[in-house]
Amino acid sequence: MQVHIPLKQVVDNSYSITIDSLKPVHFDTKVAIVTNPKVAGLHLAYLLSKITAKELYIITVPDGEEYKNQDSINIILESLFNHKFNRNSLLIAFGGGVIGDMTGYASSIYQRGIDFVQIPTTLLSQTDASVGGKTGMNNSYGKNLIGAFHQPKSVYIDSHFLSTLPEREFGAGVAEIVKMAVTFNKTFFNFLQTADLKDPIILQEAIKQAVQTKADVVAQDEKEKGLRAALNYGHTFGHVIENETKYKKYLHGEAVAIGMVMANNTSVKMGLMSEDEAKSIKDLLQKYSLPVSYEIEDINSFYETFFLDKKSSDSTITFILPLSIGGVKITDECDKELVLSVLKDFGIDS
Ligand SMILES: NC(=O)c1ccc[n+]([C@@H]2O[C@H](COP(=O)([O-])OP(=O)(O)OC[C@H]3O[C@@H](n4cnc5c(N)ncnc54)[C@H](O)[C@@H]3O)[C@@H](O)[C@H]2O)c1
Ligand SMILES: O=C(O)C(=O)C[C@@H](O)[C@H](O)[C@H](O)COP(=O)(O)O
């Protein structure tokens, strides 16, 4: 006997992303702002001058990628149970991508899913992480291996928060902006080559372009069945670097910058991209002091770690390779020896 469940219900997950200074808003429900001590110390007072709610709680979790894990999720869930949050309650992610990913994930599982709003405070989270509903956490096996697609109800991007962002974190955000331009928008890439992102007006323009680029991709492929995988350019390599260095040596954006250089070298070796184009991407990354080299201790172990990537199968690894600037190839047909030769160029003995 076969029983069929026809599940063709269309769920509208649409939402808007506001890029502007925060306006006062009242939520007529229980709200918890999830943040960390650093962001709270710098910006919670400002946020609380804008947001009111029927009941408002603050949940803080430890700061750092190494805390993007189940322990922090448990802190959030515990607090929601303590305060009797229900399905009408709301979480607000207030911080960088780490807070965004964890708040999103906690809201996706609490009582099988409650609403959340993103108020990102780093350049990286304003241009990439807060948009698109990927949520997740790390475990001992690797990066972002546990999570859910759970779209926020809305996203508020206020560049006011960026005034306190350290230089390195700024650069990490630029890396994901460059990713967006290389994969989808040559005009945007050309703009970035001459732009001074330290100029607030130019930065605002870059944020808008990056968010629009990502939103267009997510609108076409919400759950990464195809096109969205292009946003993983630099990540197949970068996540291995983050994992190998235990999330301590490189910021996410920095690891992605190195990963993009590795992907570019793969493209060049495969004849998909010219050396000049690869160089122009590397130059742009270096303009923002991003790392572009890494010493691989064991290239075989580095290669094997690709199999933990969510895009991999038992026998294939999917690589995101730029074809030229503004174009990308998603392929699981890279020759192992060719990839190993790319890794060898980054090898400790090379
Ligand atoms: N879900 C997605 O689509 C997506 C996309 C990109 C990255 N990510 C994830 O996002 C994370 C990286 O995000 P991130 O770069 O924002 O790192 P982060 O969240 O760790 O923030 C970086 C540091 O800046 C601090 N900070 C935050 N706002 C600040 C401010 N306004 N002023 C001063 N300091 C501030 C944070 O406390 C932290 O110490 C990674 O875990 C990555 O996997 C997710
Ligand atoms: O939104 C996406 O899709 C991305 O790939 C954005 C990436 O910048 C982000 O780091 C993402 O979390 C990586 O994807 P993952 O599926 O490998 O975790």
Ligand SMILES: [Zn+2]
């Ligand atoms: Zn990323």
